[in-house]
Amino acid sequence: xxxxxxxxxxxxxxxxxxxxxxxxxxxxxxxxxxxxxxxxxxxxxxxxxxxxxxxxxxxxxxxxxxxxxxxxxxxxxxxxxxxxxxxxxxxxxxxxxxxxxxxxxxxxxxxx
Amino acid sequence: xxxxxxxxxxxxxxxxxxxxxxxxxxxxxxxxxxxxxxxxxxxxxxxxxxxxxxxxxxxxxxxxxxxxxxxxxxxxxxxxxxxxxxxxxxxxxxxxxxxxxxxxxxxxxxxxxxxxxxxxxxxxxxxxxxxxxxxxxxxxxxxxxxxxxxxxxxxxxxxxxxxxxxxxxxxxxxxxxxxxxxxxxxxxxxxxxxxxxxxxxxxxxxxxxxxxxxxxxxxxxxxxxxxxxxxxxxxxxxxxxxxxxxxxxxxxxxxxxxxxxxxxxxxxxxxxxxxxxxxxxxxxxxx
Numbered sequence: 001x002x003x004x005x006x007x008x009x010x011x012x013x014x015x016x017x018x019x020x021x022x023x024x025x026x027x028x029x030x031x032x033x034x035x036x037x038x039x040x041x042x043x044x045x046x047x048x049x050x051x052x053x054x055x056x057x058x059x060x061x062x063x064x065x066x067x068x069x070x071x072x073x074x075x076x077x078x079x080x081x082x083x084x085x086x087x088x089x090x091x092x093x094x095x096x097x098x099x100x101x102x103x104x105x106x107x108x109x110x111x112x
Numbered sequence: 113x114x115x116x117x118x119x120x121x122x123x124x125x126x127x128x129x130x131x132x133x134x135x136x137x138x139x140x141x142x143x144x145x146x147x148x149x150x151x152x153x154x155x156x157x158x159x160x161x162x163x164x165x166x167x168x169x170x171x172x173x174x175x176x177x178x179x180x181x182x183x184x185x186x187x188x189x190x191x192x193x194x195x196x197x198x199x200x201x202x203x204x205x206x207x208x209x210x211x212x213x214x215x216x217x218x219x220x221x222x223x224x225x226x227x228x229x230x231x232x233x234x235x236x237x238x239x240x241x242x243x244x245x246x247x248x249x250x251x252x253x254x255x256x257x258x259x260x261x262x263x264x265x266x267x268x269x270x271x272x273x274x275x276x277x278x279x280x281x282x283x284x285x286x287x288x289x290x291x292x293x294x295x296x297x298x299x300x301x302x303x304x305x306x307x308x309x310x311x312x313x314x315x316x317x318x319x320x321x322x323x324x325x326x327x328x329x330x331x332x333x334x335x336x337x338x339x340x341x342x343x344x345x346x347x348x349x350x351x352x353x354x355x356x357x358x359x360x361x362x363x364x365x366x367x368x369x370x371x372x373x374x375x376x377x378x379x380x381x382x383x384x385x386x387x388x389x390x391x392x393x394x395x396x397x398x399x
Contacts, residue, residue, distance in 0.1 A: 041372060042332065042348065043169050043183050043388060044262060044292050044306065047206045047222050048246055054223075066167075066184060094307075 031080045033073055034107045036099040037090055040069045049093035056081055056089070065109070072107050153342070153355065153363050155383060158397040160369055161195035168386035168393065170220075170249075171335075171375045172212035178377075178384065178393070179217055181207035188219065195393060201230070209249035209260070209293045209335065209375060220247040220259070227259055242268050242275050249293035249304065249336075258301055260291040267294055267303055269316065278318040283308055286320040293375070297338035304336040304345065311336055311345050322360050330354065335375035335386070346373040346385065353385055353396075369394045 040046050046066045053062045053071060058079040064071045075081065083100050090097040101107070163180070166189055170181030177198060180189045183206050190199040205223035212218070216229040218238070227238040227250055238257065249260035257270045258278075265281035265288045278301055279288035293304035300321065301314040310325035311333055324343070325333055331349035338344070342363065343356045351370040355363045372389030383396040 041389070042334075043167075043374070044208065044222075044246075044248055044290070044334070047183065048263065050206070051223060051246060 029077050030074045030104075031077050032103045032106050033075065033081075033086070034070060034099075034101045034103070035072075035086060035090060035097050036070045038069070038096040038098050040064075040066055040095060042094075045094045049090060049095065052089045052093060056085075063109070072109075074106070154399045155355065155364060155366055155396045156399055157368050158382070158395045161191075161393040161395065163191070163195055163391050163393065164197075165391075167388050167391050169374045169388055170207060170209040171377045171384055171386045171393075172210045172217065173377055173379055173384075174212045174217065179210060179212060180386065180393075181210050181219070183207055183222075188217070193395075208247070211250050211252050213252050214254075216252070218250045218252050218257070220250050222246050222248065222262075227257070240268065240270060240275065242277070244268070248291070251294050251296040253296045256296060258294045258296050260294040260303065262290055262292060265289055265291065267291065267301060267314070269301060276316075276318065278314050279303070279312075285323065286312075286314075286318075288312070292334050293336045295336050295338045302336050302338050302343065304333045306333050306348075309333060311343065324356055324360050325354065328354055328362065328365065335373065337376045337378050337383075339378035340380075342378075344376045344378060344383065346370075346376050348372055348374060348388075353383070366396065 043066060046064055050062055050064050053059055053073060058075040059073045062073040080102065086100055087097045166180060166182045167184045168180040169183040172179040176193060178191050180191065182189050186206060187204055188201040188207055189197055191197050204219060205221040208220045208222050210217065210219050216231045218229045220227060225244040225247060227247055228235050229238060244261050245263035247259050248262040251258045255272050259268045261268055267278040269276050269278055279286060283289060288305050290307040291303050292306040295302040299316060303312045305312045309330045309332060310323055312320055313322040314320055325345065330347045333345050334348040335346035341358050343358065345354045347354060351367065351373060353366040353373060353376055357363060370385060371387045373385050374388040375386040377384045381398040385394040387394060
């Protein structure tokens with residue numbers, strides 16, 4: 001019985017480590033994008049911008065904070081869009097991209 | 113001499129360009145009206161309902177209750193007329209303006225470009241041949257449905273299996289620029305022509321009949337209601353609700369308590385305004 005418990009514990013620990021290492025590896029292969037947007041008050045335009053950001057190749061976890069005026073998402077590193085492309089998406093939605101940032105790690109929500 | 117003449121011309125120009133505005137306060141209601149006509153109606157603020165964690169974009173009346181499109185949270189929320197939450201429907205992809213008629217709750221899903229309706233707890237998709245790009249508003253009467261197709265700058269009018277396009281991208285008569293809401297009323301199609309900063313009325317063949325809002329300098333006309341022979345328009349950026357007769361005569365401009373008003377609904381002597389910015393519903397009463 002004791003042997004089974006120890007084995008199970010070890011197995012769980014290994015699974016945990018595998019998941020953690022997968023996350024680390026996954027993060028290493030992603031670029032996180034944050035765009036601070038001026039004038040993001042109208043939900044029709046803000047969620048229209050969301051629609052177009054979701055069309056960016058490889059874009060995942062698109063998040064828009066209308067209240068705080070920014071959007072974040074991530075893309076595979078090799079598919080990182082240019083600042084010009086992102087600026088155009090924002091401008092086509094009727095807004096101005098005030099600041100565009102790229103990071104190897106996720107941006108915290110509400111941190112400016 | 114030349115300086116004196118220039119001064120006189122400048123002063124005359126300043127006097128001539130001034131709008132005749134008078135500001136009046138009546139109890140809790142602050143009204144700014146440009147020379148209101150003598151037969152203006154009188155809507156006054158009755159109460160403000162604070163919603164917890166809901167930023168309403170769309171409003172629909174279901175008997176004694178309200179349905180709210182909580183776009184930020186991808187859900188529909190049903191409340192009583194005091195704002196107490198009765199029901200939530202999650203996983204709706206950015207619902208915008210909604211409508212409730214004949215026991216059906218019609219919804220627009222902005223992200224999936226679909227129109228659906230809920231009836232007896234089940235969700236049904238409304239079938240269209242036309243392809244939407246960000247449907248923002250829906251109005252249904254019997255078998256007729258009208259949809260504000262935001263990025264296509266048009267209204268799709270469906271009567272049974274027949275679909276017609278009303279409007280096209282443009283700024284003049286018959287043109288639409290990012291329409292966000294639509295209302296079918298007495299055989300006509302009333303459109304919140306949001307980014308033309310106006311409302312526009314069409315007949316069923318797509319002919320433009322009336323344009324309102326330019327004189328009053330509406331800035332983003334997001335929501336529209338037609339009831340009791342009046343047209344109600346929300347002015348999103350200037351935090352106002354404008355009321356016109358069906359013939360286009362300005363009756364009243366309400367300015368109190370609104371914070372990014374996105375939609376308006378009228379039921380008899382009560383008006384409900386969805387304030388997206390404030391997360392509130394303003395309840396206005398006709399005196």
